[in-house]
Amino acid sequence: MLEKLSRTFTDIFKTVSGKASITEKNIDDAVEQIKMALLEADVNLRVVRRFVNATIEEAKGEKVLRSVQPGQQFVKIVHDRMVALLGDSKQDLQLKGPDTLSVILMAGLQGSGKTTSTAKLGYHLKAKGRKVMLVACDLVRPAAVQQLILLGEQVGVTVYHENNTDPLRIAKNALSLAKKELYDTIVFDTTGRMQIDDSMMGELEQLRNLVRPDETLLVADAMTGQAAVDIAKVFNERIGISGVILTKFDSDTRGGAALSLKSVTDRPIKFIGVSEKPDGLEVFHPERIASRILGMGDIVSLVEKAQEVIDEEESVELEKKLANQTFTLQDYLDQLRRMKKMGSMKNLLEMMPGLAGQVSEEQLDSVDTKHEEAIILSMTKKERVNYLIIGPTRRSRIARGSGTSVAEVSRLLKKFEKSCLMMKKAVKNKKMAAKMMGGAF
Numbered sequence: 512m513l514e515k516l517s518r519t520f521t522d523i524f525k526t527v528s529g530k531a532s533i534t535e536k537n538i539d540d541a542v543e544q545i546k547m548a549l550l551e552a553d554v555n556l557r558v559v560r561r562f563v564n565a566t567i568e569e570a571k572g573e574k575v576l577r578s579v580q581p582g583q584q585f586v587k588i589v590h591d592r593m594v595a596l597l598g599d600s601k602q603d604l605q606l607k608g609p610d611t612l613s614v615i616l617m618a619g620l621q622g623s624g625k626t627t628s629t630a631k632l633g634y635h636l637k638a639k640g641r642k643v644m645l646v647a648c649d650l651v652r653p654a655a656v657q658q659l660i661l662l663g664e665q666v667g668v669t670v671y672h673e674n675n676t677d678p679l680r681i682a683k684n685a686l687s688l689a690k691k692e693l694y695d696t697i698v699f700d701t702t703g704r705m706q707i708d709d710s711m712m713g714e715l716e717q718l719r720n721l722v723r724p725d726e727t728l729l730v731a732d733a734m735t736g737q738a739a740v741d742i743a744k745v746f747n748e749r750i751g752i753s754g755v756i757l758t759k760f761d762s763d764t765r766g767g768a769a770l771s772l773k774s775v776t777d778r779p780i781k782f783i784g785v786s787e788k789p790d791g792l793e794v795f796h797p798e799r800i801a802s803r804i805l806g807m808g809d810i811v812s813l814v815e816k817a818q819e820v821i822d823e824e825e826s827v828e829l830e831k832k833l834a835n836q837t838f839t840l841q842d843y844l845d846q847l848r849r850m851k852k853m854g855s856m857k858n859l860l861e862m863m864p865g866l867a868g869q870v871s872e873e874q875l876d877s878v879d880t881k882h883e884e885a886i887i888l889s890m891t892k893k894e895r896v897n898y899l900i901i902g903p904t905r906r907s908r909i910a911r912g913s914g915t916s917v918a919e920v921s922r923l924l925k926k927f928e929k930s931c932l933m934m935k936k937a938v939k940n941k942k943m944a945a946k947m948m949g950g951a952f
């Protein structure tokens with residue numbers, strides 16, 4: 512998601528930041544381009560207008576036009592505005608301490624990802640040390656109860672369910688059991704409809720009055736764009752929501768929903784869903800998403816993710832290797848294995864500064880990491896350190912040894928060469944971005 516927008520911003524900034532001085536006309540032009548890009552990304556029209564006016568006003572102030580680095584100043588203004596648009600700072604769940612039961616009510620249309628998000632949230636909270644119970648209160652959609660039971664099993668979180676058609680009774684029983692068994696968090700999955708209708712809202716209202724949630728989270732599908740924003744507005748007016756889980760953020764949508772939600776509903780996005788899997792839930796960080804949109808790369812997320820598998824020393828080491836051009840096939844193999852642990856390579860690469868929007872799906876689909884691993888394992892130590900010595904004879908020996916073809920070996924070597932280049936560029940960009948943002952990274 513957001514690739515296209517990110518590409519446009521990168522282009523706009525490239526033009527502006529190269530200038531030694533900036534005129535009002537330059538600002539007008541850049542802002543006009545920004546406006547088009549936001550509209551194209553399906554951002555709410557009123558939100559775009561407000562964003563654009565505020566940016567122009569600030570950018571035309573003395574500070575920018577007279578500053579030593581007007582381009583950078585301008586980029587910074589847009590960046591800060593974007594962060595504000597996305598909700599300023601990250602919003603944690605407001606839950607009670609572990610001695611009292613905290614209640615989370617999930618709401619949303621059918622297919623938005625409620626049940627999946629309920630399980631994801633269970634997994635997320637369990638990892639934080641909470642004792643969580645999930646409750647299956649969607650009794651309308653066939654097999655919804657079963658779906659939650661299965662997901663609960665997958666993530667190792669208790670699921671409360673009953674063979675019963677009255678969600679209120681189930682909720683009541685679940686609450687008393689949770690209290691009795693000293694759970695500290697209870698999450699209610701609820702019924703959705705294809706569209707907003709009175710009976711769904713009525714049921715939700717009754718449930719809300721019964722369970723008195725600490726958090727009422729609207730689950731909205733990012734793929735529906737502006738519709739997700741309208742839905743959030745209606746749910747908020749009718750039942751009062753405390754935050755949004757924006758699902759399917761991994762999809763190929765234009766991002767308008769993410770950028771409009773906060774301004775239109777005044778409710779924060781608290782999480783984004785980034786895959787179908789139970790661990791595919793991320794805390795929403797406005798600052799990081801803004802940087803990603805503006806093509807500055809989501810360095811913090813990248814570093815955090817990487818730290819789960821690479822410790823800091825290793826990562827410094829790697830950067831040094833890249834800078835000194837001593838990155839070898841052996842390092843590549845190590846990276847490959849780590850990447851596999853980290854999940855989608857595309858997600859990861861998208862976060863690399865300078866690579867946002869440059870990695871196409873096809874490029875990565877062809878990545879057959881198993882073969883690559885086998886090929887590198889068939890190389891001698893010397894070959895791994897210096898790939899330049901791998902001529903035709905060595906290539907066919909490696910191909911035979913790894914059960915692949917010479918073409919595949921050559922392809923890998925080419926790819927390796929290219930990634931060295933790309934990564935070197937990324938390191939350079941990162942340094943440039945740091946300079947540009949006055950050391951914000």
Ligand SMILES: Nc1nc2c(ncn2[C@@H]2O[C@H](COP(=O)(O)OP(=O)(O)O)[C@@H](O)[C@H]2O)c(=O)[nH]1
Pocket residue numbers: 619620621622623624625626627628703730757758759760761762783784785786787791
């Ligand atoms: N790619 C992706 N798929 C998701 C995400 N969240 C949910 N889904 C999928 O969306 C579909 C509907 O989800 P479900 O939880 O059953 O929706 P519900 O009707 O609101 O309970 C399922 O196929 C999920 O796997 C997400 O963040 N990313």
Ligand SMILES: [Mg+2]
Pocket residue numbers: 625626627649652655
């Ligand atoms: Mg469901």
